[in-house]
Amino acid sequence: MDNTNRSFKSWRLKQRPSGEIETTDLELVDDIIPEINDNEVLVRTIYFSLDPTNRIWMSDVDQYMEPVEIGDIMRAGGSLAVVEESKVEGVSIGEIVQGGMHGGWQEYFVMPASDIIKIPKDTGLPLTAFISVLGFTGPTAYFGFLDIGKPKEGETVVVSAAAGAVGSIVCQIAKIKGCKVVGIAGSDEKCKWLKDDLGVDHVINYKKENILESLKKSCPDGIDIYFDNVGGETLDAALTLMNKFGRIPVCGLISMYNDWSSTGPKMYRNILMKTLTVTGFLVSDYAEQFGECLESLGKWIAEGKIKYKVDVVDGIENAPTAVNKLFSGENNGKLIIQTSKEP
Amino acid sequence: MDNTNRSFKSWRLKQRPSGEIETTDLELVDDIIPEINDNEVLVRTIYFSLDPTNRIWMSDVDQYMEPVEIGDIMRAGGSLAVVEESKVEGVSIGEIVQGGMHGGWQEYFVMPASDIIKIPKDTGLPLTAFISVLGFTGPTAYFGFLDIGKPKEGETVVVSAAAGAVGSIVCQIAKIKGCKVVGIAGSDEKCKWLKDDLGVDHVINYKKENILESLKKSCPDGIDIYFDNVGGETLDAALTLMNKFGRIPVCGLISMYNDWSSTGPKMYRNILMKTLTVTGFLVSDYAEQFGECLESLGKWIAEGKIKYKVDVVDGIENAPTAVNKLFSGENNGKLIIQTSKEP
Numbered sequence: 001m002d003n004t005n006r007s008f009k010s011w012r013l014k015q016r017p018s019g020e021i022e023t024t025d026l027e028l029v030d031d032i033i034p035e036i037n038d039n040e041v042l043v044r045t046i047y048f049s050l051d052p053t054n055r056i057w058m059s060d061v062d063q064y065m066e067p068v069e070i071g072d073i074m075r076a077g078g079s080l081a082v083v084e085e086s087k088v089e090g091v092s093i094g095e096i097v098q099g100g101m102h103g104g105w106q107e108y109f110v111m112p113a114s115d116i117i118k119i120p121k122d123t124g125l126p127l128t129a130f131i132s133v134l135g136f137t138g139p140t141a142y143f144g145f146l147d148i149g150k151p152k153e154g155e156t157v158v159v160s161a162a163a164g165a166v167g168s169i170v171c172q173i174a175k176i177k178g179c180k181v182v183g184i185a186g187s188d189e190k191c192k193w194l195k196d197d198l199g200v201d202h203v204i205n206y207k208k209e210n211i212l213e214s215l216k217k218s219c220p221d222g223i224d225i226y227f228d229n230v231g232g233e234t235l236d237a238a239l240t241l242m243n244k245f246g247r248i249p250v251c252g253l254i255s256m257y258n259d260w261s262s263t264g265p266k267m268y269r270n271i272l273m274k275t276l277t278v279t280g281f282l283v284s285d286y287a288e289q290f291g292e293c294l295e296s297l298g299k300w301i302a303e304g305k306i307k308y309k310v311d312v313v314d315g316i317e318n319a320p321t322a323v324n325k326l327f328s329g330e331n332n333g334k335l336i337i338q339t340s341k342e343p
Numbered sequence: 344m345d346n347t348n349r350s351f352k353s354w355r356l357k358q359r360p361s362g363e364i365e366t367t368d369l370e371l372v373d374d375i376i377p378e379i380n381d382n383e384v385l386v387r388t389i390y391f392s393l394d395p396t397n398r399i400w401m402s403d404v405d406q407y408m409e410p411v412e413i414g415d416i417m418r419a420g421g422s423l424a425v426v427e428e429s430k431v432e433g434v435s436i437g438e439i440v441q442g443g444m445h446g447g448w449q450e451y452f453v454m455p456a457s458d459i460i461k462i463p464k465d466t467g468l469p470l471t472a473f474i475s476v477l478g479f480t481g482p483t484a485y486f487g488f489l490d491i492g493k494p495k496e497g498e499t500v501v502v503s504a505a506a507g508a509v510g511s512i513v514c515q516i517a518k519i520k521g522c523k524v525v526g527i528a529g530s531d532e533k534c535k536w537l538k539d540d541l542g543v544d545h546v547i548n549y550k551k552e553n554i555l556e557s558l559k560k561s562c563p564d565g566i567d568i569y570f571d572n573v574g575g576e577t578l579d580a581a582l583t584l585m586n587k588f589g590r591i592p593v594c595g596l597i598s599m600y601n602d603w604s605s606t607g608p609k610m611y612r613n614i615l616m617k618t619l620t621v622t623g624f625l626v627s628d629y630a631e632q633f634g635e636c637l638e639s640l641g642k643w644i645a646e647g648k649i650k651y652k653v654d655v656v657d658g659i660e661n662a663p664t665a666v667n668k669l670f671s672g673e674n675n676g677k678l679i680i681q682t683s684k685e686p
């Protein structure tokens with residue numbers, strides 16, 4: 001294929017945001033699609049993931065991997081792409097692959113043979129399942145809740161950002177494991193979905209209710225596991241009510257991402273007073289156990305025990321505005337950008 | 344024995360301190376020594392322990408056990424007492440026992456047969472060993488460092504209050520386990536003891552040095568285990584330098600005990616960024632494993648691998664002023680009050 005006349009768009013980081021991400025912090029750039037070498041494929045992005053961690057990567061605070069450098073293409077937490085050119089044996093044009101760490105906020109990219117993971121065909125599931133519940137958000141919920149949370153039947157589990165891509169799966173796995181589940185979300189509509197469709201026992205709309213007071217009412221036996229996606233005031237309320245030997249998997253701290261100067265929880269002392277275990281984790285550290293995880297999640301989806309929602313925003317140009325929906329809570333399910341049609 | 348004319352002194356909590364403990368927050372009261380019933384012993388306190396947790400028990404914040412009630416005898420973290428009267432078969436006058444939860448800031452008390460634990464005779468060790476390294480502080484160091492800290496050979500371990508009763512034992516167990524040890528203490532004299540006598544690799548005098556800068560220099564490979572006794576600024580500095588999968592056993596947060604309104608660590612986010620595990624623990628939760636622990640500690644003491652210091656303050660009347668030495672760092676070893684002579 002002669003690429004010389006073909007260009008693709010990508011979002012490059014222009015400056016580090018102060019506070020909320022502004023469109024002017026990034027730049028939409030046109031580049032020529034590169035030629036591929038032997039043992040490489042050229043892929044066209046169909047979907048890329050928008051995640052709270054995009055905001056971390058835009059900052060230069062010390063973090064779990066290198067931040068995105070100024071001028072570099074914005075990294076994505078996952079993407080799905082279709083092979084348009086292949087110099088890899090066994091990989092054909094039209095096959096769909098995971099972008100892995102090569103995909104980003106871009107329409108085209110090149111991948112080496114060694115990193116190609118094909119999306120299985122004829123699963124009966126929509127392709128978007130593989131960039132949501134069967135991409136990274138499902139496994140994040142699975143490992144964080146089961147490996148770090150160590151749930152026991154009958155325990156009380158509180159989940160923040162409970163209607164989010166990770167939180168909603170945590171709620172459902174907690175129900176499968178026989179826990180009592182309290183979900184905290186930011187709208188009546190989300191709370192209704194959690195309760196009516198996902199079987200969450202109690203819901204709290206944090207935009208309307210006092211979190212601590214509502215948690216006291218909904219957790220008369222205290223909290224055994226607090227699955228934290230947000231940090232801040234919600235973390236403090238949960239810490240206040242944790243039971244002895246409680247566990248706090250730290251999946252995210254989204255309330256801090258726009259303001260790194262914010263302090264830690266006032267109730268930090270309860271880690272000592274209640275002999276708690278607070279553990280940060282990254283799904284990428286569980287790569288070797290993904291097979292087992294995807295098998296369980298797939299089975300639960302097939303049995304109707306796990307439901308998930310995907311919020312597709314069309315057009316690469318909308319990525320910098322859409323990502324802020326994660327911070328305002330306006331998204332409705334796993335947020336992804338669609339940059340081209342599914343084949 | 345006719346007790347009617349015999350009185351004993353005890354310190355009772357008069358009001359909850361605001362800030363540092365004042366002598367006027369407690370009251371030294373005279374009471375008549377009680378008669379004992381069948382299956383009880385009357386014991387005379389020889390030593391009782393002063394610990395940072397005394398300050399927690401004086402507060403009414405939610406804590407790991409019930410606070411001491413206003414008007415009640417101040418609880419002690421341990422005591423040694425000699426039997427003066429016995430209605431328990433097999434327990435003789437003159438034998439020395441642990442006070443357990445019955446001992447407090449008091450000269451006499453009664454114990455039921457079921458709670459009596461005798462101190463072994465003819466060990467060659469001074470009696471004070473059994474209210475320090477072989478009482479609770481040694482086991483606190485042992486379980487917190489080994490079970491929560493999970494050290495591996497060659498790892499970098501940072502210990503705050505490193506010259507304290509617990510910290511100094513942690514430093515020495517860490518050396519036994521082949522770790523590199525950095526101790527933080529509050530005087531040049533303590534630092535010298537840590538380095539010259541206990542074999543600590545690097546020492547930091549936090550009253551003279553910037554903790555973060557000194558830790559950066561002494562931990563070029565980052566920190567794998569931070570054994571926290573203090574919280575506050577030291578915790579923040581350690582959090583800043585923790586390595587991926589680092590562990591923080593939370594043994595104490597003494598910098599917060601006089602001001603419960605202090606906030607949590609600014610660098611809390613590193614629990615996520617560095618996938619840390621932060622775990623509060625209490626030595627009392629390890630009661631079933633004390634035998635194994637005391638055997639190891641005894642062996643290490645006999646081999647000269649573990650040294651310990653005891654700071655004996657004479658006279659029950661000095662307890663409320665002496666306890667503040669733990670907060671100013673003026674004590675020199677495990678702080679205990681002697682209320683009567685060893686037999």
